[in-house]
Amino acid sequence: MRTTTLTLPGFRGRLLTPGAPGYDRARRVRNARADRRPALIARCTDADDVIAVLAHARSRGLPVAIRGGGVNVAGWGTCDDGVVVDLGGMKRIDIDPLARTAVAEPGVTWGEFDAATQEYGLAVPGPRNTDVGIAGHTLGGGVGDLSRQYGLTSDNVTFFDLVTADGRHLRADAETHPDLFWALRGGGGNFGVVTRFGFRLHPVNGVVAGAIVHPAAQAPTVLRTARDWLADAPDAASLVALLWTAPPLPFIPEHLHFERCAVLIPSWFGPPEQADEVLAPLRHGPARPVADGITHLPYTAYQRLLPSPPDVTRQHVYNRGEFLTDLTDTTLDRILGHWETAGPNFSVVLGALGGAIARTPAGPTAFAHRGARWFVELCAQWYGDADSPEHLAPARSAWQDLQDVTEGPYVNLLPDPEPHWVRAAYSDATYARLARVKATWDPDNLFRFNANIPPLTAASTAKENDR
Template sequence: MELLTPGDPAYDAARRVRNARVDRHPAVIARCTSTDDVIAALAYARSRRLPVAVRGGGANVAGWATCDGGLVLDLSGMKRIDVDPETRTATAEPGLTWGEFDAATQKYGLALPGARNTDVGIAGHTLGGGVGDLSRQYGLTSDNAVFFDLVTADGRAIRADAEQHPELFWGLRGGGGNFGVVTRFGFRLHPVTHVLAGPLIHPAGQVRAALRTARDWLVTAPDQASLIAIVWTAPPLPYIPEHLHFERGAMLIPTWFGDPDDGEEILAPLRHGSPRPVADGVALVPYADYQRLLPSPPNYADQHVYNRGELLTELSDATIDSLLGQWDAAGPNFSVVLGALGGAISRAPAGPTAFTRRQAQWFAEICAQWYGAADSPTHVRPAVQAWRSLQPVTCGPYLNLLPDPEPEWVHAAYGTETYQRLARLKQTWDPENVFRFNANIPPTPLRTDEEEGRDA
C-alpha cells in the first residue's frame, strides 16, 4: 500500500475525481492493492479519527470518492478479473472500469449489463443499482451480482450472498456504499457478441416528433431491444454529418441484442418511419465497439459536471414538451438524455433488492457540462430548473446520478419502507456512519424488545 500526503508529487493528480467541480484535499490517500491493504488503511483512519471516503472509478457526479481532511481509500489499482466461461461468471475487483471489464468478458463472448461510458467504474455503478442497455433483457447490474466480498466498518473481511448475510446482500444491491468497502464482486454473465445498433441523427426541427416516435416504439418493443436518446448540441463525432457539428438536435441510439434478421424489422419504425433520420449509422457491430459509441471528451478531467437522473413511469407528451422547453431556453452546454427501462428490470429477476423503483419505464438525465467557473449559475440553474420540473411525474431520483446530497433526495430514491429497512441495516453494519461519503443513509438505532412491546 502506498500513502500519499499533500506535498507528494503524485498527490494532486490522485486527489482529483472525474468531476472538476469537486475540488477537495484529503489528508492522506491510501492506494490499496488488496483486501489486507483496505483493512490496514481503515485501521489507520480509526487510530487517527479520520473521515473515510472510498474511491473506485471516481466518476460519481457528487464527488463522493474524495473528502477534505480525511483518508481516501483509493481502490483504482485493484483491477483483477477472472472469467469462467463454463459457468458464465466473473469475479472482479472494484478498480475496474467498464471498458476493462468488457474487454475481459468479451474474450469469451460474455457481457454484463453496465454503464455505457467505458471510463466509469464498475463498483459504484453496481452498488447504486446499475442500469445498462442489456438491462431490459437481463436486469440491473446489481441483479446479476451473486456475491460481494467486503471489509466492514470494524475491519472484518466477510462475504455477503444469498446464504451468508442475506439481508446485507439485499442492501448491497442498490443501497450504495453505505455498508462497507467491497473488494471483490461476483457476477453472472450472459452471451453477447454483437449488437445491431447505431446512431440515428435528427436536426432540431425533428426532435419533438422523434422522441414521441421513440416513446411509442418502446411500448411494444421486445426485451432484447433498448434505446437511448440524447437531445444536445452535437459534438464533432465521426458519425454525425459535418454540417450538423455544433448544431442543436437529437441522436437516437436503438439497440437490438437478438437475431440480427429480426432486428431489421424491430428497428424499422425508428429508421424508416416518421420523422426519418437525416443520418443512419445502424449496423451489426461487436459489443465492445458499441459500448464505445459515446466516448468521454478528451479533457474530461477539467470538465465541470452537474448531472441528475430521474426515473419516470411514463414519458408523456407534456413531459417531452416540458423538457424540450427547458432545452430550448438553455445554452449549448445543456442536454437531456432519455433511456429505456422496463423489461426484465420490472420483473426483478434476482428477487427483491434495495433498488425499488422498478416500475419506471424511462430515466431522464439532465446534464450540464462546462468549463470555466465551477459553480457557474449560467450552467447549473437551467439543470436544476429542469429536474425540478420533473418532480410531479418522477417516481424518484436515480441514485447513481444524484448530485444533490440532501437527505430528502436520498429518501426519495428508495421510498419510506426501503429507506427504513436500509437504515436498520446501516445500524447493524456501520452504527458510527464511518461510510458517509455517499448517498448517505444514517443508521437507525435498533429497537429493544421492551420498546417493541410497549408499542404493541
C-alpha cells in the same frame, strides 16, 4: 517506492500526502467541481490494505471516502482532510466461461470488464461509458442497455467480498448475511468497502446498433416515435435518446457539428436477421433522419460509440437522473422546453427501462424503481466557474420541474446530497430497512461520503413506529 515517510502497519500499497509527488493528480476525480484535498490517499492493492487504512482512519477519527472509478457526479470519491481509500489499482478479473461467471475487483472499469468477458462472448448489463468503474455503478443498482433482457447490474451479482467498518473481511451472498447482500444491491457504498464482486454472465455476441441523427426541429416527433416504439419493443431491444449540442463525432454529419440535434441510439441484441423489422419504426418513422448509422457491431465497439469528453479533470459536471413511469406528451414537452431554452452546455439523455427490470420482484434488492419505463438524465457540463449560475440553473430547474411525475432520483446520478433527496431515491419501507442494515454494519456512519443513509438509532426507530 513510497512517496511519503508515512507508514501504516500491514499496508503494502502506496500512500500519498499533501505535497508528495503525484498527490495533486491523485486527489482529482472526474468532476472539477469536487476540488477537495484529503489528508491521505491510500492506493490499496488488496483487502488487507483496506483493513489497514480503515484502522488508521478509525484510530484518528478521520473521515473516509471510497474511490473506485472516481466518476461519481457528486464527487464522493474524495474528501477534505480525510482518508481516500483508492481502489483504482485493484483490477483483477477472473472469468469462468463454462459456468458463465466472473469475479472482478473494484478498480476495474466497464471498458476493461467488457473487453475481458467478450473474449468468451459474454457480458453483464453495464453502462455505455467505458470509463465508469464497476463498483459504484453496481452498488447503486446499475442500469444498462442489456438490462431489459437481463435485469440490473446488481440483479446479476452473486456475491460481494467486503471489508466492514470494524475491519472484518467477509462475504455477503444470498445464504450468508442475506440482509447485507440485499442492501449492497442498490443501497450504494453505505455498508462497507467491496473488494471483489461475483457476477453472473450472459451470452452477448455483438449487437445491431448505431446513431440515427435528426435536426433539432424534429426532436418532438422523434421522441414521441421512440416512446411509442418502446411500448411494444421486445426485451432484446433497447434505446437511448440524446438531446444535445453535437460534438464532432464520426456519426454526426459535419453541418451539425456544434449544433443542436436529436440522436436516437437503438440497440438490438436478438437475431441479426430480425433487426430491420424491429428497428424500422425508428429508422423510417415520420421524421426523416439526416444520418443513419445502424450496423452490426461488436459489443465492445458499441460501448465506445460515445467517447468521454476531453480533459475531464477540468470539466465541471452537474448531472442528475430521475426515473419516470411514463413519458406523456406533457412530460416530453416540459423536457423539450428546458432543452430549447437552456444554453449549449445543457443536454438530456433518455434511456429505456422495463423488460426484465420490471419483472424482477422489488423485494430481493434495494433498488426501488422497478416500475419505471424511462430514465432521464439532465446534464450540465462546462469549463470555467465551478458554481456558474448560467450552467447550473437550467439543469436544476429541469429536474425540479419533473418532481410531480418522477418516481424518484437515481442514487448513481444524484449531485444533490441533502438527506431528503437520498430518501426520495427509495420507497419508505426500503429506506427504513436500509437504515436498519446500516445500524448493524456501520453504526457510527464511517462510510458517509456517498448518497448517505444514516444508521437507524433507537430514537429514529421510535419515530418511525409513531408514523
